[in-house]
Amino acid sequence: MTDATPLAPGSTIGILGGGQLGRMLSVAAARLGFKTCIFEPSGDCPASHVANFHLQAGYDDTAALERFARSCDVLTFEFENIPTTALDTLQAIRPIHPGRMALATAQDRLAEKTFLQGLGLTTAPFADVTDAGTLDAAIATIGTPAILKTRRMGYDGKGQIRITDPAQAAAAWDAMAGQPAILEGFVDFTHEVSVIAARGLDGAVACFDPGQNVHRDGILHTTTVPATLTPTQRTDAILIAARILNALDYVGVLGVELFVTPNALIVNEIAPRVHNSGHWTQAGCAIDQFEQHIRAIAGWPLGDGSRHSNVTMENLIGADMDRVPQIAATNASLHLYGKPEARPGRKTGHVNRVTGPAA
Amino acid sequence: MTDATPLAPGSTIGILGGGQLGRMLSVAAARLGFKTCIFEPSGDCPASHVANFHLQAGYDDTAALERFARSCDVLTFEFENIPTTALDTLQAIRPIHPGRMALATAQDRLAEKTFLQGLGLTTAPFADVTDAGTLDAAIATIGTPAILKTRRMGYDGKGQIRITDPAQAAAAWDAMAGQPAILEGFVDFTHEVSVIAARGLDGAVACFDPGQNVHRDGILHTTTVPATLTPTQRTDAILIAARILNALDYVGVLGVELFVTPNALIVNEIAPRVHNSGHWTQAGCAIDQFEQHIRAIAGWPLGDGSRHSNVTMENLIGADMDRVPQIAATNASLHLYGKPEARPGRKTGHVNRVTGPAA
Structure with missing residues (x-):
């Protein structure tokens, strides 16, 4: 357990990675009155458009990493593949959440599956x-x-x-x-759901309702809440996520993908960060996954995860950008990431559609 | 009518004024994939925290205004008191919305009331x-x-x-x-409502449901939707707003404050910009007033103004900042503006609370 004094508004949150997840984390941090600093090797990255500072340097630039850490009050990341040496440099200077154990586990499929089985959970x-x-x-x-x-x-x-x-x-x-x-x-599953789960500095856990995922060409296409789950499956999904969070002494938001079979929920993989399958929370919850993550790492109280509306989230990938004019005419909540070009397979935005009040 | 070709994502929107309204406009613009440039004399202003560029200069600095206009594709503002000379400089270079007629009318209480009476509307x-x-x-x-x-x-x-x-x-x-x-x-009114109305480059009009305002010490304290209005009053309120928009050949979001009396809706004042009494739309609508304004000035289709949830918005003013820890523990949607100090009477944030699905 770490010191849980809430970070004061006006403090600076450092985010490693300048993609769309960093962008939406940065907006959420600003909404709580925080300043943000993005560490990202690429120029004109999506997160830098909505951040106070962008430190453009490589993950092997120790001096830049040190400068970054010193200019921030707490550090986090939008992707799990941070080199261990960079992590060493950063955590010597400022707290970084989620921590080393979560990263080490999620960076390596073998370590991750071994960890999950060690918790008594089912994997492929x-x-x-x-x-x-x-x-x-x-x-x-x-x-x-x-x-x-x-x-x-x-x-x-x-x-x-x-x-x-x-x-x-x-x-x-x-x-x-x-x-x-x-x-x-291979697992013979009927569908995939994911739980976006959060754990605070004080150990409190809050989960959003599971969303049901549909993939296309190996990339998430849509997430819909509520997911098709029995009440027992729904409870089990949330308990699985909570068990993982606690075992990792986790701080922040974690995405847990689960395969649903008639007899079991099978953990597909975990992501130690905000997750594409949690974008629906922007339209369905008072406090979305991005703000939830910022709250967790800042030692603030978590949102309770409750949902006021049902939502379907659709990813915009590659040529889907051509559909933006039509989508813009449908009263849907559009999120574009400010990427300079729409390459095939590249996520360039998403759309949230409220489908009704939460049941 | 102006050329209504939609502005492409990646274009830059220039915003005059770097306060909280500019900040929330900037986030909305980013959400649609636009870049933003803030023109604001003060350093470290709230809008600059979430914008691509901040041009720090005075409204009498013609060279800076010209540089600002040239670096942007379309211009707008978060406050109506832009000096006429600055407006002259800017509109010679790039389109600025809302336009001169709206600004000239709303900058001057005498011109505004004369205009409103000329439309056959009732004022004090x-x-x-x-x-x-x-x-x-x-x-x-x-x-x-x-x-x-x-x-x-x-x-x-x-x-x-x-x-x-x-x-x-x-x-x-x-x-x-x-x-x-x-x-x-003085008008003997029972309560005040406001209509947040928008008109697109193509002349399309969309209004959000009227919100009911409560003031404290002359400053807006809360806005609640739905407002207490008969169906006829509600329709009349929206028709009044639409009449004003059309008469001004308006492009963007306009706030219209109305006093409700048993016999009439009396126009208190109009604000040619996004308005504090429209902050509830962030929690109640798929497309909020900030995005609606950006859509209008960018020539995009407007959101339809429909509401999925009922909301109460509460302003945080001065010492209300001391209540942030308690509010943060209530699952409410908190918006802090990143202002360096909380002076008496200064708006430093607001809270949106979803109170249920829209009736």
Whole structure:
């Protein structure tokens, strides 16, 4: 437990990463009267448009990291792949939330799945893959279809290869280019939900209602609340998220993706940050996931997670930007990220549509 | 009618004035993918915290105004008291919305009331006051109690003197220090409502539901939607706002304050900008008044003004900042403006509380 004196308005929150999550965190921080400083190697990044300061430097620039940390009162991040050396530099100067244990766990699929199983939670079957031989052994145990994933740095389906036949093993391992990997078995699930959960500096936990996710081409397409869940499943989903938060002594918002099967909720993965599947909270809750995260790391009371409206969130990806004029004419809540170009597969915005009062 | 080609995301919107209204306009502009440039003489102003650029210069600095206008694609403002010379400079370079007619009308209480009466709308009785003699004559016509107001530059009750007895006239006129003024008669109203109305570049009009205002010490304290109005009064309130928008060939959001009496809706005043009594839209509508204003001046389709939730907005003024820790613990939507100090009478934030689904 850390000192829980609430950070005073006017203090500066440092955010590592200048993408859309950093952008929306920055707006939320400003709404609570905080100043923001973005650390991001790219110029003209989305978060810098709505922040007080943008420190443009690389994650290997120790002097810049030190300057960044000293100019802030508390630090956080919008993505989990922060190099350990950068983390060392930063946490020696200012508190950073979520902390090292959460990052170390979520940065590595093997560590994450091992941690989740250690908590008694159900995951897809998995095996450590370090070379062609361990991949063959993993396929023999897990069977096909299965999916070979790099242990680190994967997101939106990147760094993943589907194996439908054991004969594909050698080519799949070659494609990993020597990176440590895990093989995951397929889960026969009916749908995916995610819980956006938060834990404060004082250990208080609050969860938003689970949202139901639909993916397209490996990227989140829509999230809808409420999700299709029995009351028991809904409670279980929230208890799973709370167990993870407590085990990690977590501070901030965490995204937990769950596969729903008739018999169990299976933890797909966790993200130690605000999460795309929580964007609906902007339209459905008094305090959204971004403000919830800022509140947590600032030692403020958390919002209770309650929902006043049902919402469907739709991601705008690549050429979806061409649909903005039509969407703008529909009274939907549009969020564009200010990215300079709309490349294929790149998230450039999202739309929240309120579908009615919360049931 | 102006060219209504929608401004493309990535364009820059220039905002004159760096207070809380400019701040919330800036966030709304960013949400639609626009960049923002704030023109404001003060350093570290609230709007600059969430804007791409802050041009710190005075309204008499013609070179700076020209630089500002050239760096933007369209211009707007958060306050109506822009000097005419500055307006001349700016509009010679880029479109500015709302335009000159709206500004000229709303900058001057005499011009405003004359305009409103010319539309067939009801205002408080008023008379032009240019010296002690015209004040005596005005009191003889209008009676007491009455209120002497400077024609220009008044807000939040500043520049106003109440006259309860004709014997107070001389002292009241002295206090005006020679500024042109008007005398307004008191209206026996039951309550005040305001309509936040918008008109697009294409002439389309959309109004939010009227909110009911409660003042304290001459400053707005709360706004609650829905307001207490008969269906006829509600329709009339919106038609009044629409008539004003059309008559001014207005582009942007306009605030219209109305006194409710048993027999009539009396126009108190109009504000050619986003308005404090429209802050509730942040929690009650898919598209709030700030985004509505940005959409209007950018030539985008307007939101339809519909409300999904009932809301009460409460202003935080001066020492109310001491209550922030308690408010933060109530799941309310808190908005702090990032002002360096909480002086008496200074608006430092507001709170939106959703009270239920819209009826």
